[in-house]
Amino acid sequence: MTALITESRLADPDRTYRALIEAHRGLSDEDSAALNSRLVLILANHIGEHSVLQEAIALAKQSMEPVEPASE
Amino acid sequence: MGRIMNTRKILYQYGYHRCPDQDRASPARHSVIIVGAGPVGLCTAIDLAQRRIPVVLLDDADRIGEGSRGICYAKRTLEILDRLGVGNLCLEKGVTWKVGKVFQGNDLLYAFDLLPEDGHKMPAFINLQQYYLEHALVERAAALPNLEIRWCNKVVDLKHRNDGATLTVETPEGTYKFDTDWVVAADGARSPLRGMLGLAFQGEAFEDRFLIADVKMKGNFPPERWFWFDPPFHEGHSALLHKQPDDVWRIDLQLGRDANVKAEQAPERVIPRLRQMLGHDNFSLEWVSVYTFQCRRLERFVHGRVVFVGDAAHQVSPFGARGANSGIQDADNLAWKLAIVLKGEAPESLIESYNLERSAAADENIGHSTRSTDFIAPRSAQELRFRDATLALARHASFAKRMVNSGRLSMPSTYDTPLSTPDADSWSGSARLGAPLPDAPLHDQNGRPIWLLDAIGGEETILHVPNGTQPPKGSRVLVIGSDLFDNQGFFAQRFDASPGSTYLVRPDQHLAARWRHGTPSLLESASRRLRGFEGGHA
Ligand SMILES: Cc1cc2nc3c(=O)[nH]c(=O)nc-3n(C[C@H](O)[C@H](O)[C@H](O)COP(=O)(O)OP(=O)(O)OC[C@H]3O[C@@H](n4cnc5c(N)ncnc54)[C@H](O)[C@@H]3O)c2cc1C
Numbered sequence: 001m002t003a004l005i006t007e008s009r010l011a012d013p014d015r016t017y018r019a020l021i022e023a024h025r026g027l028s029d030e031d032s033a034a035l036n037s038r039l040v041l042i043l044a045n046h047i048g049e050h051s052v053l054q055e056a057i058a059l060a061k062q063s064m065e066p067v068e069p070a071s072e
Numbered sequence: 073m074g075r076i077m078n079t080r081k082i083l084y085q086y087g088y089h090r091c092p093d094q095d096r097a098s099p100a101r102h103s104v105i106i107v108g109a110g111p112v113g114l115c116t117a118i119d120l121a122q123r124r125i126p127v128v129l130l131d132d133a134d135r136i137g138e139g140s141r142g143i144c145y146a147k148r149t150l151e152i153l154d155r156l157g158v159g160n161l162c163l164e165k166g167v168t169w170k171v172g173k174v175f176q177g178n179d180l181l182y183a184f185d186l187l188p189e190d191g192h193k194m195p196a197f198i199n200l201q202q203y204y205l206e207h208a209l210v211e212r213a214a215a216l217p218n219l220e221i222r223w224c225n226k227v228v229d230l231k232h233r234n235d236g237a238t239l240t241v242e243t244p245e246g247t248y249k250f251d252t253d254w255v256v257a258a259d260g261a262r263s264p265l266r267g268m269l270g271l272a273f274q275g276e277a278f279e280d281r282f283l284i285a286d287v288k289m290k291g292n293f294p295p296e297r298w299f300w301f302d303p304p305f306h307e308g309h310s311a312l313l314h315k316q317p318d319d320v321w322r323i324d325l326q327l328g329r330d331a332n333v334k335a336e337q338a339p340e341r342v343i344p345r346l347r348q349m350l351g352h353d354n355f356s357l358e359w360v361s362v363y364t365f366q367c368r369r370l371e372r373f374v375h376g377r378v379v380f381v382g383d384a385a386h387q388v389s390p391f392g393a394r395g396a397n398s399g400i401q402d403a404d405n406l407a408w409k410l411a412i413v414l415k416g417e418a419p420e421s422l423i424e425s426y427n428l429e430r431s432a433a434a435d436e437n438i439g440h441s442t443r444s445t446d447f448i449a450p451r452s453a454q455e456l457r458f459r460d461a462t463l464a465l466a467r468h469a470s471f472a473k474r475m476v477n478s479g480r481l482s483m484p485s486t487y488d489t490p491l492s493t494p495d496a497d498s499w500s501g502s503a504r505l506g507a508p509l510p511d512a513p514l515h516d517q518n519g520r521p522i523w524l525l526d527a528i529g530g531e532e533t534i535l536h537v538p539n540g541t542q543p544p545k546g547s548r549v550l551v552i553g554s555d556l557f558d559n560q561g562f563f564a565q566r567f568d569a570s571p572g573s574t575y576l577v578r579p580d581q582h583l584a585a586r587w588r589h590g591t592p593s594l595l596e597s598a599s600r601r602l603r604g605f606e607g608g609h610a
Pocket of ligand 1: 109111112131133140141142143202225259260261264384390393394397399
């Protein structure tokens with residue numbers, strides 16, 4: 001069972017990020033959301049492992065939690 | 073279930089009769105009482121009676137009325153019904169189908185063929201009105217001398233003891249009481265017995281409302297299951313069309329969560345909707361109701377001497393036809409266990425394996441039917457987007473087709489259970505440990521064709537392929553090549569059989585153990601184990 005890889009794997013992360021931006025440019029929020037839904041499904045299938053997807057969901061959710069101010 | 077009463081036509085009327093228990097000075101004592109003569113209570117009663125256990129079956133009504141309930145019965149259920157003596161009747165009356173089509177808008181998204189494999193007695197599915205099934209079961213029950221049905225006998229109180237229960241029963245001639253060693257609660261989704269024991273029934277309720285209509289028409293539609301997402305005749309919602317006997321068609325229309333339950337059932341509302349769907353109004357309405365659906369279960373199905381089966385134990389949404397199908401499989405699982413416990417051939421703790429095996433099955437069923445309902449009736453804007461994205465992608469990519477979920481049809485459970493003896497050898501073929509045996513066409517000693525499952529029936533059985541040594545001993549041994557003949561090779565293939573292969577089959581036809589070379593002590597220990605003697609040891 002593979003684990004979710006969180007180290008960068010992209011040769012050119014800026015270009016990949018830019019591809020996502022371009023895909024959404026000019027779309028309404030509704031169309032963007034529809035596009036993202038399709039992308040998520042396609043990528044989930046490509047990953048092909050339920051446990052990896054589950055880890056990705058957990059990471060995404062974790063990043064939505066409010067950041068605790070560092071108390072020292 | 074959120075259904076609004078219509079006036080029900082009585083289809084089959086049975087009579088209330090005074091019974092001797094009502095005139096006794098002190099309460100009678102029975103060994104098993106079954107409460108509820110729905111399909112599950114009836115199957116449990118018949119199964120127990122066939123196993124020579126006297127049973128009394130109580131029902132608060134005295135009739136079977138019309139109304140839209142179960143229509144699809146799956147192969148495993150048909151095999152059980154066959155063992156209970158009503159299989160042929162159901163097959164003759166029912167509509168056998170195997171093709172399903174899923175549409176989005178006007179377009180066919182994909183079609184599936186249940187592709188029944190050759191060499192099985194029962195088809196993948198039949199459609200049959202639930203009242204026909206219930207009627208067939210009542211007739212069968214009436215033919216069994218040790219099975220007594222008491223109509224208009226409503227259980228109003230249950231006092232539970234360690235060694236049984238006392239029930240108070242209301243009849244048109246007043247109430248009476250009796251004692252019983254065991255109670256099987258088959259009293260349906262609203263189960264008053266659950267309430268009497270103070271048990272919670274927990275799970276998920278779905279907000280969407282569905283219109284279920286049974287429509288009589290001579291249509292040109294083939295006997296297939298057609299499911300639409302967002303059809304032109306019912307925009308933004310889903311629809312289902314399925315054939316039943318007597319030129320009756322089942323129609324399910326999703327109404328959304330805000331639909332007015334009363335208004336939607338009015339003929340002036342229903343008829344135009346159906347006219348739009350069918351493209352004509354050459355039909356008559358048999359029955360219309362509006363449902364909301366739930367997926368819920370009891371945490372435990374066994375409470376001392378009270379055992380819950382069917383909808384009383386677990387309730388699912390109808391997408392995937394799992395309600396009666398899984399309930400009848402509960403009956404199949406419980407009856408043989410209760411019978412051998414009552415005969416003193418197994419410890420009482422065997423009943424706990426019913427809880428374990430059928431709980432796991434209920435979770436499987438609830439999982440499938442929850443996921444189908446989520447897909448058919450998304451609850452938020454984003455859920456709807458994912459659903460629509462899946463449908464859109466399905467036209468372009470095969471992975472998305474597999475995600476389209478208009479109901480996954482009921483399959484039997486493979487029990488992961490302490491009653492099985494783990495495989496020590498490796499096996500291929502379609503037989504699986506803990507699963508019902510795959511059927512196979514065989515011949516008997518007189519050269520007559522016989523189905524494997526008919527040959528096994530409802531008894532613990534050893535199947536053995538000879539290899540020159542002494543065949544195994546056991547209460548019942550069937551030897552391939554002398555009792556049964558595998559002329560077409562289906563058995564060898566499905567059971568991955570080779571000389572010496574030996575299989576131990578439970579009374580509910582699930583596979584309990586198998587060996588490439590079974591020794592008497594292995595067989596003895598596996599047989600004890602399947603009867604609930606822990607680890608197979610004395
Ligand atoms: C629209 C719809 C479609 C469905 N489609 C399918 C399908 O295609 N396939 C499928 O497998 N399932 C289907 N189901 C589910 C199926 O109808 C139920 O799962 C099935 O009826 C459950 O059987 P049961 O015997 O457990 O309970 P029930 O059929 O509800 O029977 C319970 C019985 O107990 C009696 N009773 C209640 N209280 C008492 C009391 N206090 N004393 C005495 N008697 C009492 C009642 O009168 C009743 O006769 C569908 C259901 C609906 C609503």
